[in-house]
Amino acid sequence: MESLLHIILVEKWRMILGTALVLYMAYEQLSHKWKAKHLPGPRFVVPLLGNAYGMVADPVKFWEDQAKTAMKTGVSWNVLLGKFIVFVRDSELSRKIFMNVSPDGFRMIIHPFGKDLFGAENNFIFMFGEEHRDLRKRLGPIFTFKALALYISIQESLIRKHIAQWIKLFETRNEPLRMRFLLRDMNLETSQTSFVGTYLTEEERIQFNKNYEIFNKGTMTLPFNIPGTTYYKAKNAAPFLIDALAKCAGLSRARMSKGGEPACVIDFILVETLRVIEEAKAAGKPAPSYTSDDDIGAQVFDFLFAAQDASTSSLAWSIVFLDAHPEILAKVREEQQRVRPDLLAPITPEQLLRMEYTTMYVKEVLRFRPPATLVPHLALTDDFMLTDTYKIPKGALVFPSLLESSFQGFVDPYKFDPDRFSPARQEDVVYKRNWLLFGAGPHQCVGQRYALNNLTLFTALWSTMVNLDRARTPGCDEMIYTPTISPKDDVFGRVTARFAVA
Numbered sequence: 324m325e326s327l328l329h330i331i332l333v334e335k336w337r338m339i340l341g342t343a344l345v346l347y348m349a350y351e352q353l354s355h356k357w358k359a360k361h362l363p364g365p366r367f368v369v370p371l372l373g374n375a376y377g378m379v380a381d382p383v384k385f386w387e388d389q390a391k392t393a394m395k396t397g398v399s400w401n402v403l404l405g406k407f408i409v410f411v412r413d414s415e416l417s418r419k420i421f422m423n424v425s426p427d428g429f430r431m432i433i434h435p436f437g438k439d440l441f442g443a444e445n446n447f448i449f450m451f452g453e454e455h456r457d458l459r460k461r462l463g464p465i466f467t468f469k470a471l472a473l474y475i476s477i478q479e480s481l482i483r484k485h486i487a488q489w490i491k492l493f494e495t496r497n498e499p500l501r502m503r504f505l506l507r508d509m510n511l512e513t514s515q516t517s518f519v520g521t522y523l524t525e526e527e528r529i530q531f532n533k534n535y536e537i538f539n540k541g542t543m544t545l546p547f548n549i550p551g552t553t554y555y556k557a558k559n560a561a562p563f564l565i566d567a568l569a570k571c572a573g574l575s576r577a578r579m580s581k582g583g584e585p586a587c588v589i590d591f592i593l594v595e596t597l598r599v600i601e602e603a604k605a606a607g608k609p610a611p612s613y614t615s616d617d618d619i620g621a622q623v624f625d626f627l628f629a630a631q632d633a634s635t636s637s638l639a640w641s642i643v644f645l646d647a648h649p650e651i652l653a654k655v656r657e658e659q660q661r662v663r664p665d666l667l668a669p670i671t672p673e674q675l676l677r678m679e680y681t682t683m684y685v686k687e688v689l690r691f692r693p694p695a696t697l698v699p700h701l702a703l704t705d706d707f708m709l710t711d712t713y714k715i716p717k718g719a720l721v722f723p724s725l726l727e728s729s730f731q732g733f734v735d736p737y738k739f740d741p742d743r744f745s746p747a748r749q750e751d752v753v754y755k756r757n758w759l760l761f762g763a764g765p766h767q768c769v770g771q772r773y774a775l776n777n778l779t780l781f782t783a784l785w786s787t788m789v790n791l792d793r794a795r796t797p798g799c800d801e802m803i804y805t806p807t808i809s810p811k812d813d814v815f816g817r818v819t820a821r822f823a824v825a
Contacts, residue, residue: 351405358407358716363392364400373402379545382804386410386697390727398709403435404546408720409702409709414731414757416709417723420700422764424451428707429700431766433628435720436546440538440554441561447625448766455765458613461599462622465591466772472672473586474517474773478780479670481516485509486788493818499794502814503805506638507631511535513777514630518623520587522571531567534560539632542806561624568627569620576616589623626770634777636694636807639814641782643800644688644739646793646816651741655681655786666787666822670780678779681786683741685778686751689760691739694807696726698762725759726808732757792817 348370355368365374378385389410393399397413411417424431432438433448441449447458464470489505511532515523523531541557548555571589579585579593596619600610613622645652658680663670705717715721730736732754734743743750751758761768768774793799799812 355400355402355407358719359400360713362398362400362409362713363396365402368402371405373404373406375403375545378403379543383802383808386724386726389722390724398713403720406435406720407716407718408722409715411709411721411723412727414728414759417725417728417759418756418763419709420721420723421698421759421762421766423707424700424765426452427704428702429721430703432699432701432720434542435699439546439548440541440558441624447622448629451765454612457611458622459765459769461595461611462592462769464595465588466769468672470585470588470591471772471776474588475672475675475776475780476669477517477587478513478777479784481509481513482781482784483788485512486784489818490789490820499815499817501812502642502816502818503635503639503809504813506814507635510631510635510638514627514634516587517773518588518627518630519568519571519575520590522574522587522589523567527567531564534563535627535631538564539806543804565617565620565624567620568623569616572616572619572623588626589619592619592622629768630770630774630777632805632807633694634774636692636805636809637689637774637778638781639809640692641685641688641778642785642791642814643810644684644691645782645786646791647800648739651684652786655684655782659783659787663783670783675776675779675783678783679746680741681779681782682775683744685775685782686744687739687741688778690729690733690758692802692808693725693729693760696808697722697724723759725762728757728759788821790819790821792819 351370352368355364368374369376374385389399389401390412393410393412397411397416399410399412401408401410411420420429423429430451431448434440438449447455450458485505485508489500489502492505493500515528515531537553537560538557541554541560544553544557546554548558568589572593575587575589575593576597579590580597583590585591585594596614600614603610612618645655658678659666662677663674700721700723702715702717702719702721705714707715709715733750734748742748761771761774793814793816794812796812796815799810799815801811802808803811
């Protein structure tokens with residue numbers, strides 16, 4: 324009798340749980356459909372996971388499919404780990420998102436799980452409103468002509484050093500090199516030195532690089548915060564990175580307070596920080612927000628993250644397009660010889676400004692392959708009308724696509740054509756509403772001049788110092804996410820010197 328009762332109870336609970344599961348699945352499907360309204364999207368969403376596996380397994384295909392789905396409406400929807408997402412293909416609608424980063428619109432989160440992954444509440448990228456405007460204004464001095472001239476000298480010397488090392492590495496190995504990884508290492512040293520100078524010891528730099536690589540891998544995996552997982556390791560690496568940069572801020576604060584000459588980004592930040600602290604003190608007010616070493620460490624971490632992977636991607640694509648278009652490479656080399664007859668001499672800021680065609684080429688690289696293809700935002704209200712007929716639900720993740728915008732409006736957009744940025748055509752001005760490479764609105768990239776200078780310097784030096792024999796394979800120029808977009812073969816080739824290098 325008891326055995327029979329036990330069987331009945333087990334079956335009853337199975338029925339209850341099965342019914343509950345079916346009801347939950349139905350509720351979840353209906354909830355997503357209700358949020359989507361008339362937007363195009365998937366017919367069925369895998370419960371709980373959504374299409375997260377497809378996005379992680381093949382992100383290029385996932386986002387291309389989203390763009391195809393949004394072709395007619397400019398917008399599509401999907402679900403990632405139970406989170407409703409809105410993909411924005413249309414340039415005007417993407418601009419609308421960027422222009423409305425506010426408590427009544429959106430919060431930029433830079434990564435679908437950015438708030439959780441980056442950890443610190445004082446990250447510059449998550450701010451908006453008055454505090455963001457004040458801090459952005461305070462950061463202005465780090466990108467003046469004087470500051471940029473200093474960074475140019477740092478960037479150029481390190482780029483020359485690394486190119487010479489690559490040439491010697493190929494001579495030693497006599498086999499093709501995977502340039503993306505070498506570019507990443509070069510760019511990390513360039514960024515670190517530009518941002519924090521010599522405040523990190525060599526041992527600290529090595530440890531910093533290891534932790535940054537761990538953090539970077541975490542941006543490309545599912546957010547399972549379980550000990551031993553890649554995401555867990557990345558989340559724990561972030562505080563170490565911010566602490567290391569906070570330590571640099573403390574050293575800079577001590578040196579700048581004694582009247583030291585700024586030698587890196589963090590020094591320029593501290594000069595301005597000390598000035599506003601003194602102003603507040605003189606007025607009998609407390610120190611302004613976000614002036615502690617920890618605050619500045621978090622801010623510099625944001626800059627480093629933005630500069631590191633995005634720039635590495637652009638450097639790789641610059642090599643690819645120079646190799647793919649020998650007639651463009653010839654024009655770049657001709658201009659370099661004309662602007663700087665002594666190719667071994669340091670490049671001056673004035674010479675950089677005269678590199679008209681090289682700058683046009685760099686802009687086309689960035690248009691054709693924008694390193695940050697998507698900029699995630701979080702909807703903070705139920706009241707934001709994206710279109711005349713669609714209101715974005717609160718809590719949705721919104722993905723404006725910079726990649727899709729780059730192929731809208733421009734003349735013959737799928738043709739790689741640096742001349743579109745010539746003084747005669749000025750397509751970056753004519754189609755500026757599609758030129759969203761550095762975003763728009765209150766969070767438009769403050770370091771865009773730094774990024775353009777870095778890529779122009781690299782292109783100038785690479786084109787004149789190196790001959791590349793690309794070891795081409797089928798599909799080598801296809802995009803992969805790393806987490807920014809890079810060539811599929813990591814730019815695999817033989818690197819030899821065009822002239823003797825030190």
